[in-house]
Amino acid sequence: MENTFKALLIREENGQFLKQVQQVSLSSLPDHDTLIRVTYSSLNYKDALSATGNKGVTRTFPHVPGIDAVGVVEESSGKLWKKGDQVLVTGFDLGMNTWGGYGQYIRVPGEWIVALPPNLQPQEAMALGTAGFTAGLCVDKLVQAGIKPSDGPIAVSGATGGVGSISLQLLSKLGYQTVGISGKKNTDLQQQLNGTEWLDRQEFTDESKRALLKPRFAGAIDTVGGSVLTTLVRSLQYNGVVAACGMAQSGDLNLTVFPFILNGVSLLGVDSVQASMPVRQRVWNLLANEWKPEQLVSFTKQLTLEELPEQIDQMLAGQTEGRTLVKLW
Missing domain, CATH: 3.90.180.10 (Medium-chain alcohol dehydrogenases, catalytic domain)
Structure with missing residues (x-):
């Protein structure tokens, strides 16, 4: 050497x-x-x-x-x-x-x-990387919270980024209906993820002061923060869950308590930096096996x-x- x-x-x-x-x-x-x-x-x-x-x-x-x-x-x-x-x-x-x-x-x-993991090639491990591990943690939060594919669609913000695009693949593999929220339009990635419904981020974001919006999603994965996250929280069905892992737009969160006390909504934080070793091993094994993205x-x-x-x-x-x-x- x-x-x-x-x-x-x-x-x-x-x-x-x-x-x-x-x-x-x-x-x-x-x-x-x-x-x-x-x-x-x-x-x-x-x-x-x-x-x-x-x-x-x-x-x-x-x-x-x-x-x-x-x-x-x-x-x-x-x-x-x-x-x-x-x-x-x-x-x-x-x-x-x-x-x-x-x-x-x-x-x-x-x-x-x-x-x-034995079923993961080095290239695959880094194609996943922190983004894939974070996506796995987010999906795991929804699964552990009891959100099932039959409950309704799952929204993913920042959906053409690393965490967002892998989250969509994991959710689709597990049988969930997916909705991608992105500021980009008609990209190659969006066309390849043709089983996903796409929403324009600007059109989706609701800047009003309304405490609750029309229920649209059983759950969500948010990589963006700010007004996108507040819109997601207010748009969840009863007992809906958001796994929040990023702040690409903003670290601010301007919300009332009404989504939580009237609709039973849960906002769950996701951190990939200090995750415990047992959690790391379990999620990486899932990513290498039954959750492994096909694309x-x-x-x-x-x-x-x-x-x-x-x-x-x-x-x-x-x-x-x-x-x-x-x-x-």
Whole structure:
């Protein structure tokens, strides 16, 4: 094993954040117990924020983003893993303040690591990544809350993004009727998800002060927040459930208590960063087996590290859809 490896390094220079693929030293990695040779990563919105110097995501630079990684254990001084184990890492501090998956190696605590499920190829694991894991957590919230396919349609906001598009695939596979809410129209992804009804986000959003709206959905998965989430909560059927996991539009929530005390609505928060290991293992096993999306690969674009900076800029400009896989070797 060489002493250097290739990585997308983000440097701060005169107030500007520069993205450059270069060789970095293994000694630059943090002093954790397990070294992983990364084969694939993926692109998430949080990665794009980190790559542009967002201090709410990453505090110190130079930095290597990438909140997802799959690969093979190279060495470990801990008791959980051994050389040759196929593993994946999502969440915790990876790619935030711990150098992440946009480098050919990462060094992380063994407690952050999940064994790659036998029925999941490395490319599939990163086509899912944090987005797929979050989608799985959201669907699991609805299932655990007792929402059944026969109860009515499930709405998904931000439906052409990573979490939204995978949520639609998971729900469809489980037999739910799906409604996608998006600001985009007639995209390739929307055409491929032809079993989904599509609503324009602007036309769907209700800015009125009405406490309750016409009941439309048995449940919802929200990645957007703000007025979209308030519209969803007010549009749920009796005992409806929203799993909320994002704030692409806003972190604000302007609601009365009436949907909750008159319609028995539940608003459930979903966090993929600090999810417990038993939850991680259970949801990843579901994603690898009975919940595995059949169209996952067709919604995934594969890039090299050198092609990644341009894709990051496109994501920040709202010009991407589906998932982006990053090949490290």
